[in-house]
Amino acid sequence: MGERKIIEYDFGKVATERMRVNVGPQHPSTHGVLRLEVELEGEIVTEVVPHIGYLHRCFEKYAEEKTYPQVIPYIDRLDYISSMNNEWPYVMGMEKLLGIEVPERVEYIRVIFAELNRIANHQIAVATFGMDAGAFTPFLYFFRDREMILSLFERASGGRLLYNYYWIGGLAADVPPTFKEECLNIVKTVRKTNAEIDNLLIYNKIFIERAANVGILPADVAINYACSGPVLRGSGVPFDLRKSEPYSIYNRFDFNVQVGKGEVGTVGDCWDRNIVRMREMEESCKIIEQAVVQMPDEGNVQEKLPKKIKPAAGEIYCKAENPKGELGFYIVSDGTAKPYRVKCRPTSFVNLSVLPEISKGYMIADLILILGSVDIVLGEVDR
Amino acid sequence: MALDKENLLNVIKTEFPDFQIYEHRNQLTIIVQKEQIVGFCQLLRDNPSTSFDMLIDITAIDWLDREPRYEVVYFLYSNRNKSRVRIKVAVSGENPVCPTVTSVWESANWYERETFDMYGIKFEGHPGLRRFYMPEDYNDPSSGEPLYPLRKDFPLMGVPDSLPLPPYTEKFGELK
Numbered sequence: 373m374g375e376r377k378i379i380e381y382d383f384g385k386v387a388t389e390r391m392r393v394n395v396g397p398q399h400p401s402t403h404g405v406l407r408l409e410v411e412l413e414g415e416i417v418t419e420v421v422p423h424i425g426y427l428h429r430c431f432e433k434y435a436e437e438k439t440y441p442q443v444i445p446y447i448d449r450l451d452y453i454s455s456m457n458n459e460w461p462y463v464m465g466m467e468k469l470l471g472i473e474v475p476e477r478v479e480y481i482r483v484i485f486a487e488l489n490r491i492a493n494h495q496i497a498v499a500t501f502g503m504d505a506g507a508f509t510p511f512l513y514f515f516r517d518r519e520m521i522l523s524l525f526e527r528a529s530g531g532r533l534l535y536n537y538y539w540i541g542g543l544a545a546d547v548p549p550t551f552k553e554e555c556l557n558i559v560k561t562v563r564k565t566n567a568e569i570d571n572l573l574i575y576n577k578i579f580i581e582r583a584a585n586v587g588i589l590p591a592d593v594a595i596n597y598a599c600s601g602p603v604l605r606g607s608g609v610p611f612d613l614r615k616s617e618p619y620s621i622y623n624r625f626d627f628n629v630q631v632g633k634g635e636v637g638t639v640g641d642c643w644d645r646n647i648v649r650m651r652e653m654e655e656s657c658k659i660i661e662q663a664v665v666q667m668p669d670e671g672n673v674q675e676k677l678p679k680k681i682k683p684a685a686g687e688i689y690c691k692a693e694n695p696k697g698e699l700g701f702y703i704v705s706d707g708t709a710k711p712y713r714v715k716c717r718p719t720s721f722v723n724l725s726v727l728p729e730i731s732k733g734y735m736i737a738d739l740i741l742i743l744g745s746v747d748i749v750l751g752e753v754d755r
Numbered sequence: 756m757a758l759d760k761e762n763l764l765n766v767i768k769t770e771f772p773d774f775q776i777y778e779h780r781n782q783l784t785i786i787v788q789k790e791q792i793v794g795f796c797q798l799l800r801d802n803p804s805t806s807f808d809m810l811i812d813i814t815a816i817d818w819l820d821r822e823p824r825y826e827v828v829y830f831l832y833s834n835r836n837k838s839r840v841r842i843k844v845a846v847s848g849e850n851p852v853c854p855t856v857t858s859v860w861e862s863a864n865w866y867e868r869e870t871f872d873m874y875g876i877k878f879e880g881h882p883g884l885r886r887f888y889m890p891e892d893y894n895d896p897s898s899g900e901p902l903y904p905l906r907k908d909f910p911l912m913g914v915p916d917s918l919p920l921p922p923y924t925e926k927f928g929e930l931k
Contacts, residue, residue: 433905468780596862686779688780700812702830704816717812754888
């Protein structure tokens, strides 16, 4: 046995120095290929500089070289977790440019699929957020349930992730015959799992300690940065295009806009952004239940279109409430079969731009959590 | 909605009487002189009857044959009135410079960087106008000039002499 040695160390003289750390581009918690240049003082984050562009696929340039319907598959690949929602604003804008009314049945199917996709997106968002905080089990539960939604999408459109299902003037195909029962079945399962997740993750003491009062985003800052979706609603601003500027048939449904109230911490912290997503799943369930009852059983799902789609010269900005926020397409037509300019107003890109603002002064471990709570998809950030 | 539109038009007509306004498919567009854009945006944000507190997007359009060549487009949204408006600014092709609106809305920072990266429009007074998606050294190898991919005269079949093509096995014949 050696002798115990007493080491004396003067902690008053520990030198701290600022250092710059690269998080990513290949880092599991950046949810894709994002590089964050982080300046640290000890463990405290003093500056964050996001570097993007690793997944840039020139969507807007491609769109200028394709005909109008050929753009839709590229739009699927922007936010690949909620492809159904992505296609909608573009298709809606094209229908307005061409002056087409879509059949009633199509509108209902579009609403149901968009809401199902919203549930699937929020399931991933909450699951990965939980995983960033160290909870692995909810991830598996959510992915088990998401499978039901994906298999319904697969039977309707043929694809599990990228659907190309919303077409100009209608849909690619009719829904399977057991559509309504399956939707109600999914709603039932989603509710059951969400109740379980509430106990397991959301109101868990460890999770609350970890997520509450972290990454506080005040409402005025969120508006100044033009955030939208759960990020803005988590700060207490009831900004929801389905309610404020109802498109399609959303004015026929009864649902609430969920906002963060700061139940366990401050308004606009990570926990608030997360609970908004959890509660929106319930709102989506409500919309699906109402839509399934109101939906006509029979009907055409594709409006007659001219063989070549050539809208008159003009421009339109069409937007919809994506699961992540406002997704808009600014389409400029010059009267030919190809769009002159398609500009995508990306949600994740704008929501990510607030990250340097809200992560200053927190620990580096919190930075990962804040990034998870903003819920970005790099396919949409980079386009 | 109608009242908001009247309000907005009144505000513009009293403060900036020479601006052109047109409505296309129910969407209002205001054409603004380049020099007045910052003051005009400030007015639209701070005036209580308009209160456009969100800058939804900034983009540009390249009209290759026209002069002025570029149009910078701003999309505004008002949380109070739930109304939207579009502002267009013409920017010349020879000297593409436009004042920045980052002093009015923080969100303009990233939008303007993206527009600069894609069109080469320089936003004067921007806090960090660097390349965003493209590499920092994305230049034409023969002339050394920076390349801007969304311009309509960008070479679509690849930048000449930029990257050598990967080696091609002979059994597939000549590379076309």
